[in-house]
Each structure stands twice: as C-alpha cells, then as structure tokens.
Amino acid sequence: MESPILATDVVVFNIRKWKLKVLLIKMNKEPFVWLWALPGWFIWEKELCLDAAHRILYEASSVSDLYIEQLKVFDAIDRDPKARIVSIAHMAIIKKDDLSIKTNDSYSDIAWFSVDELPVMAYDHLDIIKYWLERLEWKVTYSTxxxxxxxxxxxxxxxxxxxxxxxxxxxxxxxxxxxxxxxxxxxxxxxxxxxxxxxxxxxxxxxxxxxxxxxxx
Amino acid sequence: MESPILATDVVVFNIRKWKLKVLLIKMNKEPFVWLWALPGWFIWEKELCLDAAHRILYEASSVSDLYIEQLKVFDAIDRDPKARIVSIAHMAIIKKDDLSIKTNDSYSDIAWFSVDELPVMAYDHLDIIKYWLERLEWKVTYSTxxxxxxxxxxxxxxxxxxxxxxxxxxxxxxxxxxxxxxxxxxxxxxxxxxxxxxxxxxxxxxxxxxxxxxxxx
DNA sequence: CCAAAAGTGTTTTTGCTACACCCATGG
DNA sequence: CCATGGGTGTAGCAAAAACACTTTTGG
Structure with a gap:
C-alpha cells in the first residue's frame, strides 16, 4: 500500500520595522537550488505534526518559544517535482527579536522578508503564504x-x-x-x-x- | 525514511426529519469490529485528499454529487492502535434523500445517526464530529x-x-x-x-x- | 516654547432586537 | 368557517463610527 509522504511547512512571522515579515530559508539542494522557501521537513512516523513543526523551527533557528497552529493541508499532485509529498502547513509566531540564525545541510541562508516584497519561492509556498495572510486578518480580528x-x-x-x-x-x-x-x-x-x-x-x-x-x- | 500513513475520514451530513444527521458505517474488521465509525480510508500516493474523500464516499454509498471541504488533520499518536495513521478529516454535504446504501468487505452496515444520539465510535471519530459541529455553526452563520x-x-x-x-x-x-x-x-x-x-x-x-x-x- | 505622540467624550448613524396581527388556502 | 403556516412593519436600544482638542515630556 502506498501513501504520500507527509511533511510540514511553517509560516513563521513577526512584525519588524512596521512590516509584516515571514521567515524564509534559501535552499541549497535539488530541486530548487537557490530558491527561497518556507522552513519545512518531513514528519516522522511517531511524531505529532505540531511537534514536527517545532522540531523543524528549532533546527532552522534554535528558537523554541513560540505559538504554532495548524493551517491547512496542501496536496497538489505536482507540488514537489521529485516525490508525492503532502504538506500540513502551520503558522508560528516568534516574539523574540533575536533569533540565532543557523544554516545546515539543506539551507544556505535564512532571512526575514516583508510580505509585500517576497522573492520567487519554491514549491507552492507562495500559495501557503497567501492562504495564511487571509487567515491572519481573520484571526487578528476575532482572537487575541x-x-x-x-x-x-x-x-x-x-x-x-x-x-x-x-x-x-x-x-x-x-x-x-x-x-x-x-x-x-x-x-x-x-x-x-x-x-x-x-x-x-x-x-x-x-x-x-x-x-x-x-x-x- | 518513515512517514505516517495518510488517510481521510469524512463527516457526511444532512438534515432529515428535523434532525442534524451524520452518516456512519459499521466496521467488521479489526481493530474495532462492530463499532460505528466515519467512512474513511487511505489516501493513495498519486491522489488528492479531496479526491480520496470523494472516492471513499462513492465506494460506501454510490453518491458522487456532493460538496466536500477539508476540516482539519487529526494525528494523535495512538488514534489507531494498529499503525501510525494521520487522518485528514473532511466534511461533505449530501443533498439527495435517497442514497443507495452499499456494504462491502470493510463495512457491515451504514446508517444515519442524529448528532445527539451518537453510538460508541471507533478511533477518535467522536472528536472529529465534535470539531465539525463547532465549525458547522460558524460556517452556517458566515457563509452560504x-x-x-x-x-x-x-x-x-x-x-x-x-x-x-x-x-x-x-x-x-x-x-x-x-x-x-x-x-x-x-x-x-x-x-x-x-x-x-x-x-x-x-x-x-x-x-x-x-x-x-x-x-x- | 516647540515638536511629538498620548490621552480623552460626545454626537450621529447604523444595525439589531423584540414584538403581534392579518392573509391565503383546503377541507 | 376553521385550522395552519405564510407573510409583513415599527419602535426602542445598543453598538459602531466619526470627529478635534488638550496634555505631557525632552530638548
């Protein structure tokens, strides 16, 4: 029995210098070398999706003090050209101004981008960000x-x-x-x-x- | 690399005889023989989650004319005692009063239940129904x-x-x-x-x- | 005393709620 | 002519929107 592989991509955001910003990483692996993308990785077999999101952010930025919530599943067939990967998108809020940036095997850079000055992005990550922006307006109005x-x-x-x-x-x-x-x-x-x-x-x-x-x- | 197996469970609902009703199937397979459950099955590798939901409902009831939307991911580690299965819950609206009920290998019965007279259910399907009920109140108020x-x-x-x-x-x-x-x-x-x-x-x-x-x- | 942002009330408009009676039809 | 649900308007109230001036501080 074959099943898609499960991953999660996380929209980490914050407001800095009067702009709404998203944390992006620059990939240095195929299939999107040099493109920016949301931090994301596979979900392990015995892991909660939420825990996976926390783990991924910790690996990317050493930050663990944050609020994360599930956004939506993104599952277009060709969203990843190399394999059938279904992503459970999350949103995460970082409060701290100082996040110690790390790079590793998969990332060559990490940076904050204004939502109105986004770079070209890998996969369907622009769709994820657009969806999150809609949700954010609603959440700000109807929650704390x-x-x-x-x-x-x-x-x-x-x-x-x-x-x-x-x-x-x-x-x-x-x-x-x-x-x-x-x-x-x-x-x-x-x-x-x-x-x-x-x-x-x-x-x-x-x-x-x-x-x-x-x-x- | 190991990943959880992906499935979908679908809350099919309707209003009949002045009651809000959900379609449940009776399982005849381990691990929950004789318990009622939401219609659900695995998502195939090259299949959209939404298509999987349609396929499952078609197999269970031969109904294809319905509106389906994604609800939420349910991923508690032990939600399925036999394997690590993550479920993408959907909700579906059937309009037609007549749905030709089928049973197959996995189902021994299929029936409508009032939401205030639910039977004991398999897995975390009661959680899914409760979540859907909250969402439904909201959706009815703020959408068509x-x-x-x-x-x-x-x-x-x-x-x-x-x-x-x-x-x-x-x-x-x-x-x-x-x-x-x-x-x-x-x-x-x-x-x-x-x-x-x-x-x-x-x-x-x-x-x-x-x-x-x-x-x- | 000037610049810069903090703080404060009232009026108007709008939308929501509550409420009771007449109407059209088939038997 | 009776039973049954269909259909209609208004007044009062509460919440939202619009709006401008005074206060405090450091330099």
Whole structure:
C-alpha cells in the first residue's frame, strides 16, 4: 500500500520595522537550488505534526518559544517535482527579536522578508503564504492572536499599529482604545514607557497568555 | 525514511426529519469490529485528499454529487492502535434523500445517526464530529453553506429551520427573512409551494451555487 | 516654547432586537 | 368557517463610527 509522504511547512512571522515579515530559508539542494522557501521537513512516523513543526523551527533557528497552529493541508499532485509529498502547513509566531540564525545541510541562508516584497519561492509556498495572510486578518480580528505578537509590555499605540499593519488600514485611535479596554484581554501595568521625547505612554500586558477567541474589532 | 500513513475520514451530513444527521458505517474488521465509525480510508500516493474523500464516499454509498471541504488533520499518536495513521478529516454535504446504501468487505452496515444520539465510535471519530459541529455553526452563520443543504427550490421557513437545527436556537421569523433577503444570496423563483393546507409559500433558490463567505445572521 | 505622540467624550448613524396581527388556502 | 403556516412593519436600544482638542515630556 502506498501513501504520500507527509511533511510540514511553517509560516513563521513577526512584525519588524512596521512590516509584516515571514521567515524564509534559501535552499541549497535539488530541486530548487537557490530558491527561497518556507522552513519545512518531513514528519516522522511517531511524531505529532505540531511537534514536527517545532522540531523543524528549532533546527532552522534554535528558537523554541513560540505559538504554532495548524493551517491547512496542501496536496497538489505536482507540488514537489521529485516525490508525492503532502504538506500540513502551520503558522508560528516568534516574539523574540533575536533569533540565532543557523544554516545546515539543506539551507544556505535564512532571512526575514516583508510580505509585500517576497522573492520567487519554491514549491507552492507562495500559495501557503497567501492562504495564511487571509487567515491572519481573520484571526487578528476575532482572537487575541495580536497579543502574541507583542512583547511582555507594550503601549496601546504599538498594539494598534500591529492591527493596522495586518489589516492594511488605519484605525481610529479612540475607538480602538475603547474596544480593547472593554474586551478585558489587556491590563494596565501601571508602568510608563519613558524613553522618548513625547509624553510617556502607559504600558499594558496581556491578561491571558493563551489564545482566546474574542471579537476585538 | 518513515512517514505516517495518510488517510481521510469524512463527516457526511444532512438534515432529515428535523434532525442534524451524520452518516456512519459499521466496521467488521479489526481493530474495532462492530463499532460505528466515519467512512474513511487511505489516501493513495498519486491522489488528492479531496479526491480520496470523494472516492471513499462513492465506494460506501454510490453518491458522487456532493460538496466536500477539508476540516482539519487529526494525528494523535495512538488514534489507531494498529499503525501510525494521520487522518485528514473532511466534511461533505449530501443533498439527495435517497442514497443507495452499499456494504462491502470493510463495512457491515451504514446508517444515519442524529448528532445527539451518537453510538460508541471507533478511533477518535467522536472528536472529529465534535470539531465539525463547532465549525458547522460558524460556517452556517458566515457563509452560504446552509444553501447547500437545501433542495433546488425551498421556502424561507424551510431554510430558517435549517439554521435553527444547526444553531440549536429559535430565530425570529421577520428578522430572519429581512437578513436573508438583504444579503442577496437567494432569489424568489416566482413559484409557490402549493401542496398543503396552509397558504402557499414562495419558493426561493440560491443565486450562486458556490460557497460564498457572507455574514448571514 | 516647540515638536511629538498620548490621552480623552460626545454626537450621529447604523444595525439589531423584540414584538403581534392579518392573509391565503383546503377541507 | 376553521385550522395552519405564510407573510409583513415599527419602535426602542445598543453598538459602531466619526470627529478635534488638550496634555505631557525632552530638548
């Protein structure tokens, strides 16, 4: 009995310098030498798909502190020209700014790309990213996923800009603050961010570290 | 290199006699002889997951005219006691009332069950059904999935009862009609349903056969 | 005192909810 | 003329959207 081989590809993302960014690796193996791709690898026989995603990211970047969730199965027959491989795509959020980049046998480079300046990519990885972008807009609106993108403490303006970057539109400052405070997913730490010229901003933190489903906007 | 074996299990559903029903098959093979289960089988190497779902349903019930979509991957390590099998769960809508039931080597029986009177089930199929029920509530509210459950022509009251069954709550008749007519997903055929004692009801039809995302309720 | 971002309320508009009666038909 | 479900409108309320000025700080 023959079955497709199972793999996973992971969309690791973050917001850096006011841009939504994705982590890509540069392949140095056939069949797509020199093309960029999502980090991905095979799933072992006795391994959970989620664990496989964690393992792959750890191997690619030594990062293990992240939130991962399943996205969708990508299974076009010819998505991999060499073999019949079905991929379970995941999305992962990295908080830390510093990720120690590694390269190994299969990767010659690893880097962050803005979603509106993506390079030519291997396999169907562009499809995966497009699918994830749609899902992301929805998730940011209806869950506390946005908070997973923030550092431990953050200002309301910083949080608002995350929404604006993901949703690609401006939001009203007063309405935004009202809704977020009313939804009880963040709390005032009492501290102020006092490292700038303008008036110090209150620092907030997420009340719950886990992802919750809440209608935020 | 070892990879899990890929399979798919399909939640085939419908509304019959004012109940939300799922199609289950009775296994006559190890490891769950005499238990009920979702129709499911392995995915062949050169086959799309969606095609596999269609094939399985055709083999189980000779039905091919249905809408199928991917649900989620179920991959608990011990979900199958005999082998490492990862299942890509799908949901499928059958419209026709008459499905010619078949049994074969692996199935000794096939039948519809109400979702609130489910039998003891094999594998993690109860988890799959529970997950699907959550998703279904959402899909009915935010897409035209409900229309796929209707025959070619239907009355507004019939459509309303589909919502009420899936959402497990009563809806206001006037508000329901206003919202549905305002969302431009159905149109009046001009015909009337004249087979009863009460006043004849207008028959509507779906404007678009494909699934659309619309906020209906 | 100037630049820069923080912070704050009210009004208007919109959409949702709740609610009760008359209508058309077949027997 | 009766039983049965079909069909219709409005008023009140709550949430969303629109909108502009004052405050705090460092230089």
């Amino acid at each position: 996923l946005s908070l997973s993108l923030m550092p431990e403490k953050f200002t309301l303006s910083e949080l608002q800009s995350v929404f604006e970057i993901v949703l690609k539109k401006d939001l009203d400052k007063r309405n935004f603050r009202k809704k977020l405070l009313k939804s009880w997913v963040i709390e005032d730490t009492g501290e102020k961010k006092t490292i700038g010229i303008p008036r110090p901003a209150s620092l907030f933190r997420a009340i719950n570290k886990d992802l919750e489903f809440v209608d935020l906007l | 999935l409900s229309l796929s459950l209707m025959p070619e022509k239907f009355t507004l009251s019939e459509l309303q009862s589909v919502f009420e069954i899936v959402l497990k709550k009563d809806l206001d008749k006037r508000n329901f009609r206003k919202k549905l007519l305002k969302s431009w997903v159905i149109e009046d055929t001009g015909e009337k349903k004249t087979i009863g004692i009460p006043r004849p009801a207008s028959l509507f039809r779906a404007i678009n056969k494909d699934l659309e995302f619309v906020d209906l309720l």
